[in-house]
Amino acid sequence: MSVDVLINNVTKRYGDFTAIEDMSFKINKGEFFTLLGPSGCGKTTLLRMIAGFNTIEGGDILFDTTNINKLPAHKRDIGMVFQNYAIFPHLSTYDNVAYGLKARKVPKDEAHKRIMDALKVVQIEQLKDRMPHELSGGQQQRVALARAIVIEPKILLMDEPLSNLDAKLRVQMRSTIKKLQSKLGITTIYVTHDQEEALAISDRIAVMNLGKVMQIGSPDEVYRRPSNDFVADFIGTSNFLEGKIISSENGSMIIDVMDYQFTVQFDKNHQGDVLLSVRPEHFFFSEESKGIKGEIILSTFLGDFINYEIQLPNGDILEVNEYTEKVGKIRNNGPVTLQINEKSVSIFTRDGKERLVR
Numbered sequence: 001m002s003v004d005v006l007i008n009n010v011t012k013r014y015g016d017f018t019a020i021e022d023m024s025f026k027i028n029k030g031e032f033f034t035l036l037g038p039s040g041c042g043k044t045t046l047l048r049m050i051a052g053f054n055t056i057e058g059g060d061i062l063f064d065t066t067n068i069n070k071l072p073a074h075k076r077d078i079g080m081v082f083q084n085y086a087i088f089p090h091l092s093t094y095d096n097v098a099y100g101l102k103a104r105k106v107p108k109d110e111a112h113k114r115i116m117d118a119l120k121v122v123q124i125e126q127l128k129d130r131m132p133h134e135l136s137g138g139q140q141q142r143v144a145l146a147r148a149i150v151i152e153p154k155i156l157l158m159d160e161p162l163s164n165l166d167a168k169l170r171v172q173m174r175s176t177i178k179k180l181q182s183k184l185g186i187t188t189i190y191v192t193h194d195q196e197e198a199l200a201i202s203d204r205i206a207v208m209n210l211g212k213v214m215q216i217g218s219p220d221e222v223y224r225r226p227s228n229d230f231v232a233d234f235i236g237t238s239n240f241l242e243g244k245i246i247s248s249e250n251g252s253m254i255i256d257v258m259d260y261q262f263t264v265q266f267d268k269n270h271q272g273d274v275l276l277s278v279r280p281e282h283f284f285f286s287e288e289s290k291g292i293k294g295e296i297i298l299s300t301f302l303g304d305f306i307n308y309e310i311q312l313p314n315g316d317i318l319e320v321n322e323y324t325e326k327v328g329k330i331r332n333n334g335p336v337t338l339q340i341n342e343k344s345v346s347i348f349t350r351d352g353k354e355r356l357v358r
């Protein structure tokens with residue numbers, strides 16, 4: 001039985017320092033929800049509040065309609081997986097997974113069945129008699145995962161569970177976790193500072209900075225429609241350019257960037273200076289004279305696409321990607337003209353705080 005998790009005006013203070021400031025959002029039943037943000041932004045703090053290991057200085061946390069602010073951690077029905085595995089070094093795989101069921105006094109026959117099922121789900125049945133020191137990092141993390149799910153928790157909390165694994169294993173484990181979560185349908189709150197991992201694994205992501213939520217959305221939304229310059233910068237690669245609105249009529253506006261002018265559709269009319277964020281794949285090379293002038297100074301072949309560093313007359317560098325298939329060869333260093341895919345560009349107020357386009 002999984003639950004909705006409501007975070008209502010939640011605040012966490014450590015002395016004078018506010019680690020989580022008046023935060024509110026809802027995580028839906030069965031959802032894979034990720035807290036993403038730079039180190040120190042408050043992800044672990046919030047997760048520990050949900051788990052019951054941190055006091056709550058303001059607001060309420062609810063599981064469905066039950067307020068859990070004062071409920072002790074062991075009564076919250078939560079499974080947890082940490083970065084450092086935290087499995088018991090003196091217990092075998094089997095006994096590690098059995099631990100939570102013993103504590104809950106589950107009868108032996110039923111416990112055995114559930115342990116074997118959990119080991120099977122994470123594909124380590126054959127390692128059931130091994131001790132932790134006889135397991136690789138990835139295998140230990142599977143033990144931690146089996147131990148968390150065997151108790152059939154209402155909520156699964158994971159704090160950077162893959163960050164101690166090497167790159168290849170990380171990708172493998174992330175798909176194991178994602179498949180497992182969607183099969184079990186447990187509401188899952190996952191913490192990571194790795195934007196690529198968050199995009200790959202989540203149903204929705206809360207992008208956090210300095211104890212506040214910057215945006216909540218699906219991976220597609222936070223990547224393609226960032227709410228502000230922080231999100232645009234933190235997720236994926238963004239080229240920031242300063243521009244100016246030179247005319248605005250009926251939701252259609254002409255933007256000027258370094259004498260290159262193009263039209264975008266706005267929700268409401270605006271005036272003055274703006275900040276543009278353009279993904280590397282949202283530029284294209286143009287044979288027309290109209291566009292942003294620059295010079296290719298470096299090209300990097302990356303298989304499916306080629307990445308170009310393009311220096312502008314003011315010295316700034318843009319990153320531009322072009323699919324290898326599109327031109328079939330690497331462009332030579334030298335002068336080029338770039339245009340922008342006007343449907344994909346993000347446009348913010350000049351301070352970067354407010355998104356102006358859909």
Ligand SMILES: Nc1ncnc2c1ncn2[C@@H]1O[C@H](COP(=O)(O)OP(=O)(O)O)[C@@H](O)[C@H]1O
Binds near residue numbers: 037038039041044
């Ligand atoms: N027990 C604590 N006492 C005081 N400050 C803390 C404590 N735990 C975390 N902090 C501070 O709260 C902020 C958020 O920390 P944390 O939640 O661990 O961030 P994250 O998990 O996003 O890296 C940081 O500035 C950190 O130094």
Ligand SMILES: [Mg+2]
Binds near residue numbers: 043044045
């Ligand atoms: Mg942390």
